[in-house]
Amino acid sequence: MDASFFIASRIRFRRKIVMVSIAVSFLVMIIAVAVSSGFRREIRNGLSEVAGDVQLTLPDLNYLEESSPVDTDPAFLPYVLEMDEVESVDPVIYRAGIVKSDEDIYGILVKGIEGGVSDSLGLAVAIPSSFAEMSGLKAGDRLLTYFIGEKIKVRQFNIAEIYDDLLSADGRFLVYADIADMRRLNEWDAGQASLMEVRLKSDLTDEQAINAAASEIGYRMNAYASEEDDTLVATSSVSRYPQLFDWLGLIDFNVFFILMLMTVVAGFNMISGLLIMLFENISTIGLLKSLGMTDRAIAKVFLSSSAVLVLKGMAIGNAIAFLICIIQDTTHLLRLDPENYFVSSVPVNLDFSAILIADAAAFIVIMLLLLIPSLFISRVDPAETVRVR
Template sequence: MSFELFVASRYLRAKRKTRFISIVTVISVIGVATGVAALVIAMAINNGVQQDLQRHLLAATAHVNLMEKEPGFGIENWRSLVNEFKQVDHVDAVAPALYGEVMITTPIRSRGCIIKGIDPASEIEVAELLRHLEEGSLNDLVQPQGAMPGIIIGRRLADYVGARLQTEVSLINPQGESTPFGNMPVRKRFRVVGIFNSGFFEYDNSWVYTTLESAQQTLAIEDVINAIEVRLDDIDQAPAVAEVLREEAGPKYDALTWFERNRTVFNALQMEKLVTAIAIGLIMLVAALNILTSLVMMVMEKNKDIAILKSMGAGRAQIRRIFMWQGLVIGVTGTLAGLVLGHFLAWVCDKYHLLPLEPEVYGLEYVPFAPHLWDGVVVALAALAISYLITIYPSSSAARVAPVEVLRYE
């Protein structure tokens, strides 16, 4: 242990003439620890929400989606495009999809929903949502010729309209099909063969799945689709693969990655993380001012000791380092305590779901926490940097103490 650190640690442990200095020192440690813990928890929440959102999105959607640039008559040559896309590097699976807006009705209630027409065999290779149904089986989606077509619906939607397995429901397309008398709504009956529970409110509350053929009949369109979904073996290759798909599909179509389709949400989360870090960083700065107060009062109390040390040969740099070490010891203690406290609270809250949410409002059932090691490192370095900078003034004041002036009347 160096001379400066030894003296600094003795000063911190020694009994004080003024008890107020000890109280301020303790408050300084608590303040730094609280600020660090709060920042760790805030970043863990942001990371948790982002990871949960990404997980739910990738469970229900593909890594890359090919769609028309301008809404038209749909993708007519989708079968040939699907076969071409399967040959592209990093492509694991390709599936056709048809999206539309309809109304689901039962004798009890009605609600607007999103219908997704799929090829069941391809869909489970592209998205994970239907791989593990809460009730029913994906195999039952394809019904024998002449039987009522099957449909899979979200848990919350099923509860709202009062649907259970084998319940008959109707899907109504208000736009309908053209007739000599104008557009007539299309109504098609389905049998519920599966119920999924993704844990993501938007899907569970408003999505239904059926076969591609049944969706086309409900939406009153020919053998076309409006999306080709692609799953990759490496999600980081999504931008490069999207560019290849654009070139192969032609100028009428655009390929968007999962991130591009949700860019606004993720950018908002990143901005929120930055704003939160700045706000709590200001709290840490206020806590660090207590370190400044403690060191200034320490210098005033230890004037005589400083004079004696300098008269015994201690240089200005050594005196300066003594008080810098004091500030850093306070900062390190508070930072370590804050890191442990923050990560512990984040782990407990995430494991036991201590902060429930309203899914209707937030889309999540509870606040997720995901502390990252790198975030902890950044927070610790920031706290230590603030603690170091705050020691410059009091340590410089201590170094300027004149032994002759202090010891003249001793």
């Protein structure tokens, strides 16, 4: 065994408060990373469910009219589906409508999807909770809807369910219906839709990856489209909902600030702890010097002892953070206002790669900061300190 590590194993650090502060710092860091990752996952998945990650649309898409459908089986579709990033490509139909109650008039956007909403009565729809609360509607009620176009069309839908809507904060009321019902409304054939929504793999959560996938899809559409195919454009959710991704960027910045702050706090706590350790063992330092051990080897002794302390604090902080995150993920104890945060509870996601990077970066920074007090060793004179009790 290396002499420095052997001596370090015999040195005991008695100031437990330092390890507690390190554990608390790592606890805060891991929770911050988990919450940031949780927000990104929930909002990204919510957007993907609501409007897809990439939309393939006509340049002049009009939600009001039933004209200008797109072919749901273009020549380029197999080349898009073979991309590693793509999960699925689904045809959808959008149509704006008006709902009139006894007191108010509401604008809604009906989205026809394959499979629709399960209901034995037909013409079943799912309405957002924000719309249900505002209009006083509930599951089992009828939804009389007017569709404006060349001529006004009226449909009486059956409300089969009410869902929690991610985009309630932007004033949109998105109502889900069966795509077959919407095709009959628009008088379209089975192979026609308003647009196609591309869903990417769930691990693609950052803006760069989504935009890169949208660019590749757009390239493949242009490269492999036949003369009969419609001219479509690929737009990503990042460009359609920039406010949400800007908000996520602000959260990421706050998390980075928290990580830096907690790392510095833990580092300076360890600096004070290492200085105390050096002063308590000043006679040991003098003795080791008198026996011929170099300043670097002695510094290695105390840095090794400090590293063990940091790792213990890291392990304790990580363990408690994991426990808190698991409890929050299963019980949703901490609630949020969806109007401000888009989700009803604090989301957490244990992204172990991000946690590992945060732990490793914090450990390296702390150990680099500990090089400052280790310079004290070079100033110790063995002749003056070897008799110190």
